[in-house]
Amino acid sequence: MQSMTETAQRRQTISKSSLSSIRRRENWLGWLFAAPAILGFVIFVFGPMIASLWLSMTDYKVASTPHFIGLENYRNLFNGTDAFFYKSLGVTLYYVILSVPLQIIVAFFLAILLNQKVKGLTFFRTAFYLPTIVPLIASSMVWLWLFDPDMGLLNVIMRALHLPESQWIYSETTVVPTLVLMSLWTVGGTMVIFLAGLKDIPDHYYEAIEIDGGNALHKLLYITIPLTSPTIFFNTIMGFIGGFQVFVQPYVMTQGGPNNGSLFYIFYLFREAFTFSNMGYACAIAWVLFIVIMLFTFLLFRTSQKWVYYEGEGR
Amino acid sequence: MTTSAFRWQRVLLYAVLIIGSLLCLFPFYWLLRSSMMDLAQIFEMPPKWIPEPFVWRNFIEPFEQLPFGRYFLNTLIIVVGTLIGTLLSSTIAAYSFSRMKWVGRDKVFAILLTSMMLPFAVTLIPTFIGWQSLGLINSYAPLIVPAFFGGGVFNIFLLRQFYMTLPRELDEAVFVDGGNHFTIFTRIILPLSRSAVLVIGLFTFLNTWNDFMGPLVYLNDESKFTLAIGLQQFQGMYTAQWGVLMAASLIIVLPAILLFVIFQRYLIEGIALTGIKG
Numbered sequence: 001m002q003s004m005t006e007t008a009q010r011r012q013t014i015s016k017s018s019l020s021s022i023r024r025r026e027n028w029l030g031w032l033f034a035a036p037a038i039l040g041f042v043i044f045v046f047g048p049m050i051a052s053l054w055l056s057m058t059d060y061k062v063a064s065t066p067h068f069i070g071l072e073n074y075r076n077l078f079n080g081t082d083a084f085f086y087k088s089l090g091v092t093l094y095y096v097i098l099s100v101p102l103q104i105i106v107a108f109f110l111a112i113l114l115n116q117k118v119k120g121l122t123f124f125r126t127a128f129y130l131p132t133i134v135p136l137i138a139s140s141m142v143w144l145w146l147f148d149p150d151m152g153l154l155n156v157i158m159r160a161l162h163l164p165e166s167q168w169i170y171s172e173t174t175v176v177p178t179l180v181l182m183s184l185w186t187v188g189g190t191m192v193i194f195l196a197g198l199k200d201i202p203d204h205y206y207e208a209i210e211i212d213g214g215n216a217l218h219k220l221l222y223i224t225i226p227l228t229s230p231t232i233f234f235n236t237i238m239g240f241i242g243g244f245q246v247f248v249q250p251y252v253m254t255q256g257g258p259n260n261g262s263l264f265y266i267f268y269l270f271r272e273a274f275t276f277s278n279m280g281y282a283c284a285i286a287w288v289l290f291i292v293i294m295l296f297t298f299l300l301f302r303t304s305q306k307w308v309y310y311e312g313e314g315r
Numbered sequence: 316m317t318t319s320a321f322r323w324q325r326v327l328l329y330a331v332l333i334i335g336s337l338l339c340l341f342p343f344y345w346l347l348r349s350s351m352m353d354l355a356q357i358f359e360m361p362p363k364w365i366p367e368p369f370v371w372r373n374f375i376e377p378f379e380q381l382p383f384g385r386y387f388l389n390t391l392i393i394v395v396g397t398l399i400g401t402l403l404s405s406t407i408a409a410y411s412f413s414r415m416k417w418v419g420r421d422k423v424f425a426i427l428l429t430s431m432m433l434p435f436a437v438t439l440i441p442t443f444i445g446w447q448s449l450g451l452i453n454s455y456a457p458l459i460v461p462a463f464f465g466g467g468v469f470n471i472f473l474l475r476q477f478y479m480t481l482p483r484e485l486d487e488a489v490f491v492d493g494g495n496h497f498t499i500f501t502r503i504i505l506p507l508s509r510s511a512v513l514v515i516g517l518f519t520f521l522n523t524w525n526d527f528m529g530p531l532v533y534l535n536d537e538s539k540f541t542l543a544i545g546l547q548q549f550q551g552m553y554t555a556q557w558g559v560l561m562a563a564s565l566i567i568v569l570p571a572i573l574l575f576v577i578f579q580r581y582l583i584e585g586i587a588l589t590g591i592k593g
Contacts, residue, residue: 023416029496030417037408037427037471040464044442045430051441113332126579127336129586130343133575135525137543138564141550142342145349145557151358153345160361185339192586245434248527252547269436274532279440286436293434 052283060280073284085285087260088268089292091176095264096243099180103239104232107187111194112224125195129188136248143182144169144253169254172261179249179262190235197231198224229308233300240296244289265289346568350374350561357557373562377549383566385538386545390524393458393541397523400462401470402516406508408465409474410500414486424475427468435528443532457533458526462519470515473585477511478504514585517578524571542567 031038056073060066077085114124131139146152147168155165168178205223214222225232250256250267269289273282349357350373351366377383411417412424446457465471481504489499505512530541540548549563575582 026415026496027417030411030415030420033407033411033415033496034417034420034423036404036463037411037465037468038423040404040461041427041430041468044461044464045433045438048438048441048445049433051444052437055441110332110335113328116328118328118332124332124336125583127339129579129583130572130575131339133521133525133571133582135527135543135567135571137525137527137546138346138568139342141546141560141564142346144550145561146342146345148557151557153362156360156362185342188339189586192583241432241434245436251527251531252550266436270528273440273443279444283437283440286434286440289434290437293432297432 055280056283056287058280062277073281084268088263088265091263092265095176099183099243100239103187106184107190108194110191111198114195115198128191132186132189140249140252172259175261197228201227226309233304233308244293346561346565349557350565352558373558376559377563381545381549386540386542390541393455394523396459397462398519401466401519404463405466405470405474409471409478413475413478430468453535458529474511477508481507513581517582
């Protein structure tokens with residue numbers, strides 16, 4: 001009797017220890033499988049991030065030893081010593097505030113249209129999505145040609161219709177709105193995400209509104225918008241983050257001009273870093289951008305509690 | 316709702332959709348048309364819809380004036396290298412983060428996810444200095460090597476979401492048969508997630524093919540340029556040579572469009588997937 005319990009006990013301890021050895025093995029293997037990604041994070045994200053924060057407090061230029069100068073770079077940015085900083089921040093904010101809501105509205109509107117059981121859905125979806133896969137450098141070329149003030153098609157059409165011509169990207173006042181217009185060409189990506197969100201709304205919600213005698217506007221306000229609000233939220237954040245990082249269009253199409261009218265933030269940063277070799281200063285510029293993006297995201301998250309509806313949470 | 320009102324609504328709906336999609340497609344048409352015209356035709360007023368005669372020379376010019384063939388090859392090298400790195404490392408990492416149990420797993424993943432919020436500008440300069448100190452500026456290493464270290468958190472995230480939907484019983488069955496995690500990964504998870512892997516491969520291809528800033532920052536020698544950088548060079552040389560410029564642009568656009576047309580079903584499903592969890 002005693003020996004039996006002993007064997008049973010031993011078996012239990014054996015199985016326990018082998019189980020824990022399996023666990024330990026899995027623990028070790030799990031880290032090993034994830035190691036490249038973790039290393040990548042340390043080498044290419046976390047390390048550079050810390051290095052960038054430190055560099056932003058130095059006067060580092062290429063081929064010189066960095067000297068610690070505290071917050072001087074930041075001071076020079078904010079006290080207006082470098083007029084380009086506020087200019088680029090202004091240009092970028094103007095672009096973001098104009099383009100993000102417009103993109104969301106147009107993409108949402110198109111998605112609602114495509115969700116009405118239309119014939120030829122695949123064709124329309126492809127047509128709207130296609131511009132998003134074009135290399136920005138190539139689409140910049142095409143739009144450069146379309147925007148040409150003398151020979152470009154847009155002004156040719158304006159002339160034919162006896163409408164006032166525009167200088168498009170060649171005038172300080174119209175360059176940002178023109179680039180916003182160009183960005184609307186690629187709302188297809190956002191539209192496809194909205195379309196997926198709309199497809200998830202069960203039909204009986206709409207039927208309930210119909211029974212209560214509601215119309216299309218009621219459906220939009222009380223069903224469609226609340227239920228897709230998480231997607232609207234997601235697309236808004238992605239739009240903001242993308243909008244703050246516009247680079248190719250100013251670099252290729254306008255070189256930041258005319259008269260710094262399209263001095264986008266990343267273009268300004270790139271110029272400081274790689275044209276003027278002010279690496280430390282450029283790092284400070286980058287950190288300000290990071291903080292601005294965090295601030296925007298934080299504010300959006302804060303307000304999201306008021307307008308984003310998550311199912312099963314009951315508001 | 317009366318039937319006639321309903322019919323008018325449908326007409327309006329289709330009108331908006333047709334006009335909208337034509338507006339989206341129009342730049343493609345204008346690109347194609349202009350790429351086959353010489354300057355005299357391009358500047359003709361009112362503009363012609365169809366080139367007459369077709370000028371094929373525009374497509375030869377980029378290869379004669381600049382080494383566009385070489386650029387094509389360079390771009391392909393970077394794309395293939397990045398693809399291999401991304402697919403290898405993101406699938407393995409996603410497997411570890413979804414189907415293996417280890418201490419601190421979810422915390423580590425949450426930390427990795429934060430890097431999606433970080434603007435690339437913050438890491439750009441120190442990363443550049445790092446590659447510079449290794450003497451690897453003007454090589455493809457800075458453009459390819461990072462792909463082998465995780466292949467992008469976003470890709471890991473997408474794959475992880477997908478792996479988590481696969482039933483656990485599959486793993487247990489393999490363990491009972493004496494298999495290990497490597498067997499599960501290669502024999503079960505990878506074959507079952509072919510469509511998700513395909514989507515990630517497509518996005519990676521397009522992103523690398525379209526990348527402008529990476530090659531701009533890291534490549535100096537003309538012989539190492541990619542198509543995107545080459546096209547920008549070309550624009551500098553041929554201001555207002557719209558026909559040739561459009562032909563050169565078309566050369567870059569075509570592979571992307573071709574890929575999209577072949578795999579569009581997967582791509583659209585994939586992009587929809589990215590938004591759902593938001």
